[in-house]
Amino acid sequence: MWSHIVFEHPATFGTMALEPDKKKEIIEDLVTFSESKEFYARIGKAWKRGYLLYGPPGTGKSTMIAAMANLLNYDVYDLELTAVKDNTELRKLLIETTSKSIIVIEDIDCSLDLTGQRKKKGGKAMADDEKERKEVKEESSNSGNSKVTLSGLLNFIDGLWSACGGERLIVFTTNYVEKLDPALIRRGRMDKHIELSYCGFEGFKVLAKNYLNLETHPLFDAIDWLMKEVKITPADVAENLMPKSPLDDAEKCLWSLIQALEEAKEEAEAEATAAKKVVEQSQDGGGVCSENCLAEKASE
Numbered sequence: 001m002w003s004h005i006v007f008e009h010p011a012t013f014g015t016m017a018l019e020p021d022k023k024k025e026i027i028e029d030l031v032t033f034s035e036s037k038e039f040y041a042r043i044g045k046a047w048k049r050g051y052l053l054y055g056p057p058g059t060g061k062s063t064m065i066a067a068m069a070n071l072l073n074y075d076v077y078d079l080e081l082t083a084v085k086d087n088t089e090l091r092k093l094l095i096e097t098t099s100k101s102i103i104v105i106e107d108i109d110c111s112l113d114l115t116g117q118r119k120k121k122g123g124k125a126m127a128d129d130e131k132e133r134k135e136v137k138e139e140s141s142n143s144g145n146s147k148v149t150l151s152g153l154l155n156f157i158d159g160l161w162s163a164c165g166g167e168r169l170i171v172f173t174t175n176y177v178e179k180l181d182p183a184l185i186r187r188g189r190m191d192k193h194i195e196l197s198y199c200g201f202e203g204f205k206v207l208a209k210n211y212l213n214l215e216t217h218p219l220f221d222a223i224d225w226l227m228k229e230v231k232i233t234p235a236d237v238a239e240n241l242m243p244k245s246p247l248d249d250a251e252k253c254l255w256s257l258i259q260a261l262e263e264a265k266e267e268a269e270a271e272a273t274a275a276k277k278v279v280e281q282s283q284d285g286g287g288v289c290s291e292n293c294l295a296e297k298a299s300e
């Protein structure tokens, strides 16, 4: 059912724009996992680890998965949940995965209706494991030919797949971590939550080295200052640092980034001014304006 292609993504942790401490922590976590066969056997747990990568688009979630695969030399199984017919098919697919693999479900919030809070009893979320398992069982037996359900996925993470032997990582990505069902991402299922965020100056320096082979430049100070003022994704920084013609030298690319940062700064300032105006108007008019209404007015 899986089709095989040779994985040749060039991304590594070395080429990733990421705070150095964070990078070190993630690498250590991965390497420790991959060398812990005996440890997992001793504590009686399946040799698996779940990672949740979350953050805005263009912050490097997919890039990090490639870097993980290259670091550990694991195979990547990219699972498109919306194309999986039902829980039975999901089970089959997962049993076919080999050890030393990373199973990836990208944009988990969009894949399926996995995001809502699950059934609540007496107004309280089903928190403890026993209740959770009972619910999973009920849902699974009702699932019939229906699409993959949250419980199908939880079942797989906790049960069947764990019993397959060999080491496996499972990686979920999302742009909206707050939308996810807490049961899906609790520790034990998603052991390590990694936030990928906007580009800082340290991240920029990695990209400048990769893209322009520059370690320092007089324009770096201006970029450092601007990056503290506005948010920009590593993807946008990378795009600006990419030469667009054979005549583009490093300085031209740096100016292109500075221009993008300045435009973003002007935009943010214009939005802030508009929002301030709305507040002043609502105060003058004596009207009471909710946060939502302020946001709506500011965007008008």
Ligand SMILES: Nc1ncnc2c1ncn2[C@@H]1O[C@H](COP(=O)(O)OP(=O)(O)OP(=O)(O)O)[C@@H](O)[C@H]1O
Pocket (backbone or CB within 6 Å): 015, 016, 017, 018, 055, 056, 057, 058, 059, 060, 061, 062, 063, 064, 175, 196, 234, 235, 236, 238
């Ligand atoms: N942290 C980063 N380090 C280096 N390059 C990055 C980083 N983040 C993004 N990029 C660059 O931007 C491109 C898009 O990034 P990527 O697809 O990894 O983002 P993403 O967070 O997975 O986005 P989405 O949420 O839209 O899937 C990559 O091909 C890469 O060139």
